[in-house]
Amino acid sequence: MKNYGLSKNERIKSKRLFDILYSNGKTIYSKNGLFKAVFYLSQDVNTTGVKVAFAVYKKAGKAVWRNRVKRLMRESYRLNKHILTENIKEGTLLISFSPNKVNSKNYKKIFLNDVQPEIVYLMQKIAEILSVSPSLQNNNFKKSSE
RNA sequence: GACGCAGAUUGGGCAAUUGCUAUUCGGUUGCAAAAUCGAAUAGAGGAAAGUCCGAACUCCGUAGGACAAGGUGCCAGGUAACGCCUGGGGGACUUGUCGUAAUGGCAAGUUCACGGAAAGCGCCACAGAAAAUAUACCGCCCUGACUUGUCAGGGUAAGGGUGAAAAGGCAGGGUAAGAGCCUACCGCGUCGAUAGCAAUAUCGGCGGUCCCGAAAGGGAGUUCCGAGUUGCUCGGAAUCUCGGCAAGCCCCACCUGGAGUAAGGCCAAGUAGGAGGAACUUCCACUCGUUGGAACGGAGUUGUCCGCUCCGAUUUGUUCCUUGGGUAGGCCGCUAGAACUUAACGGCGACGUUAAGUCGAGAUAAAUAAUUGCCGCCCUGAUUUUCAGGGUACAGAAUUCGGCUUACAGAUCUGCGUCAAAC
RNA sequence: GCCCCGGUAGCUCAGCAGGAUAGAGCGGCAGUUUCCUAAACUGCGGGUCGGAGGUUCGAAUCCUCUCCGGGGUA
Numbered sequence: 291m292k293n294y295g296l297s298k299n300e301r302i303k304s305k306r307l308f309d310i311l312y313s314n315g316k317t318i319y320s321k322n323g324l325f326k327a328v329f330y331l332s333q334d335v336n337t338t339g340v341k342v343a344f345a346v347y348k349k350a351g352k353a354v355w356r357n358r359v360k361r362l363m364r365e366s367y368r369l370n371k372h373i374l375t376e377n378i379k380e381g382t383l384l385i386s387f388s389p390n391k392v393n394s395k396n397y398k399k400i401f402l403n404d405v406q407p408e409i410v411y412l413m414q415k416i417a418e419i420l421s422v423s424p425s426l427q428n429n430n431f432k433k434s435s436e
Numbered sequence: 437g438a439c440g441c442a443g444a445u446u447g448g449g450c451a452a453u454u455g456c457u458a459u460u461c462g463g464u465u466g467c468a469a470a471a472u473c474g475a476a477u478a479g480a481g482g483a484a485a486g487u488c489c490g491a492a493c494u495c496c497g498u499a500g501g502a503c504a505a506g507g508u509g510c511c512a513g514g515u516a517a518c519g520c521c522u523g524g525g526g527g528a529c530u531u532g533u534c535g536u537a538a539u540g541g542c543a544a545g546u547u548c549a550c551g552g553a554a555a556g557c558g559c560c561a562c563a564g565a566a567a568a569u570a571u572a573c574c575g576c577c578c579u580g581a582c583u584u585g586u587c588a589g590g591g592u593a594a595g596g597g598u599g600a601a602a603a604g605g606c607a608g609g610g611u612a613a614g615a616g617c618c619u620a621c622c623g624c625g626u627c628g629a630u631a632g633c634a635a636u637a638u639c640g641g642c643g644g645u646c647c648c649g650a651a652a653g654g655g656a657g658u659u660c661c662g663a664g665u666u667g668c669u670c671g672g673a674a675u676c677u678c679g680g681c682a683a684g685c686c687c688c689a690c691c692u693g694g695a696g697u698a699a700g701g702c703c704a705a706g707u708a709g710g711a712g713g714a715a716c717u718u719c720c721a722c723u724c725g726u727u728g729g730a731a732c733g734g735a736g737u738u739g740u741c742c743g744c745u746c747c748g749a750u751u752u753g754u755u756c757c758u759u760g761g762g763u764a765g766g767c768c769g770c771u772a773g774a775a776c777u778u779a780a781c782g783g784c785g786a787c788g789u790u791a792a793g794u795c796g797a798g799a800u801a802a803a804u805a806a807u808u809g810c811c812g813c814c815c816u817g818a819u820u821u822u823c824a825g826g827g828u829a830c831a832g833a834a835u836u837c838g839g840c841u842u843a844c845a846g847a848u849c850u851g852c853g854u855c856a857a858a859c
Numbered sequence: 860g861c862c863c864c865g866g867u868a869g870c871u872c873a874g875c876a877g878g879a880u881a882g883a884g885c886g887g888c889a890g891u892u893u894c895c896u897a898a899a900c901u902g903c904g905g906g907u908c909g910g911a912g913g914u915u916c917g918a919a920u921c922c923u924c925u926c927c928g929g930g931g932u933a
Contacts, residue, residue, distance in 0.1 A: 295454090295455065295456090296455070297456085297472095298457095299471095301801080303800095303801060303802095304764085304765085304801085305764065306764085308801075343801065344801090352485095353832055354831055357805095358805095364455095364805090366806095401807095
């Protein structure tokens with residue numbers, strides 16, 4: 291697997307996985323509240339690794355602006371994905387990134403330097419939560435197995 | 437040369453690093469499907485947008501007839517088709533110029549959803565006498581009366597006034613005053629001729645109530661006058677050119693079956709073969725049955741009716757409706773087409789014909805990118821080699837084409853107008 | 860992608876086969892009443908009828924374009 295690549299297998303593509311993510315996942319926000327992420331460590335999926343999705347709600351702006359934000363978020367994740375991939379030993383981590391307070395009115399021109407620190411912060415926070423409280427997940431796993 | 441307007445074309449370039457999607461080739465894994473790695477090639481628009489029209493394509497199915505509903509609307513052509521485009525015609529407005537007593541003529545530009553208002557219905561507030569079978573406030577004129585400047589009766593619609601709009605315009609005649617009351621011209625209608633495929637134009641005739649008629653004339657309607665008399669009859673005279681709204685209803689001509697690529701087809705996977713409800717009627721014929729015909733009922737025919745099609749059991753069926761559950765994976769459709777470029781020919785033009793050449797995205801929680809550097813263009817400041825900072829539009833394919841509409845920084849070209857300079 | 864609705868006062872809605880001051884309820888403000896408040900009563904203000912253009916003498920209403928909001932659709 292490429293160190294800085296992002297192929298189809300590393301993205302969430304089915305409706306079933308989205309249902310699992312949004313019904314069980316936790317939501318966290320970046321420092322300024324500009325972006326948010328929904329994540330969930332699933333044991334049901336056969337594969338191991340990280341699967342991500344990038345979603346922009348329709349009211350945020352026109353199609354050109356939405357496409358650009360999606361590409362910038364994807365680029366930010368692609369360049370820093372080692373933060374999460376090194377820590378995942380079993381199960382599949384599902385993440386969905388989306389803009390929260392950012393829209394085309396307050397950021398008419400948006401650049402990678404605006405997006406990347408926020409996404410990196412979110413990824414570091416997710417890694418921190420997963421490593422600090424592994425027992426919580428073990429409990430959850432036990433409960434689901436029982 | 438500068439500025440403005442109109443039209444057409446175009447819609448930043450190069451390099452490096454890291455990525456995504458598709459195709460082809462090669463390697464690895466694998467029985468295969470496929471996965472993965474590497475290389476090469478390709479990878480958003482003039483509007484991809486709005487979804488306002490028209491088609492292709494696909495299915496439903498009978499789409500047949502009548503009505504309804506919707507759309508289009510000067511004429512001709514182009515086109516697969518159109519509400520689009522081209523050419524022509526006509527109107528309106530503006531400017532210039534010529535001219536008249538006045539209306540106007542000619543030229544240029546802009547612009548027009550531009551069939552019908554004498555088929556019918558409806559509406560036209562306020563103001564005004566009167567708003568559509570006309571009417572009479574101020575006036576003007578005549579007659580009479582007397583209180584001699586007013587009243588009464590009548591005529592008239594030129595002028596004033598009202599209004600968005602006042603029942604052809606204007607000049608002359610005419611008159612008590614006036615009026616298509618009469619005449620010329622203009623306008624309007626109609627008929628004919630000429631030109632034109634046609635819209636229409638030009639010329640001529642006729643028309644100031646209509647119909648019949650070649651004409652003379654006859655008939656009818658309306659108004660006025662007179663008589664009989666109380667709502668009609670008789671006699672005579674005269675003769676209505678016509679407001680706007682159809683983006684109100686409507687009439688005429690032409691067009692339209694419905695749904696939409698999540699159409700639709702195939703493969704894989706997979707649960708359930710469920711629950712509830714409705715209908716299943718008569719008659720006739722015979723070769724006596726899974727028969728034929730007629731009526732009736734139900735369902736379908738996506739507005740209604742006719743017509744058409746299917747079904748109508750006597751024991752777990754048939755048809756139809758409602759509802760519950762399971763799948764949400766892959767492939768095809770999916771890009772070579774009413775395609776594009778160039779040339780020749782035909783045509784005023786839109787466009788067409790022929791020949792040669794070209795292949796230019798195909799995604800599906802949805803690729804076509806991110807960052808950096810240099811250059812180009814614009815602005816600002818220092819300065820007048822250059823440097824610093826900022827900006828570089830509108831905007832992202834989703835079945836595909838033809839249009840329309842809307843958004844848009846800059847660049848190039850063409851034409852026209854104004855200004856400046858030179859000859 | 861495709862197909863439909865809606866936009867009128869701060870809010871919820873009338874008015875839309877055209878006619879001049881665009882209404883109703885709630886809310887707001889002021890006053891009466893009360894020791895004060897609520898309730899009740901009286902009065903008042905508040906609208907480019909989403910925007911632009913057209914038809915008409917006249918448009919919230921009819922037509923065209925456009926902006927915004929909402930819904931449905933295997």
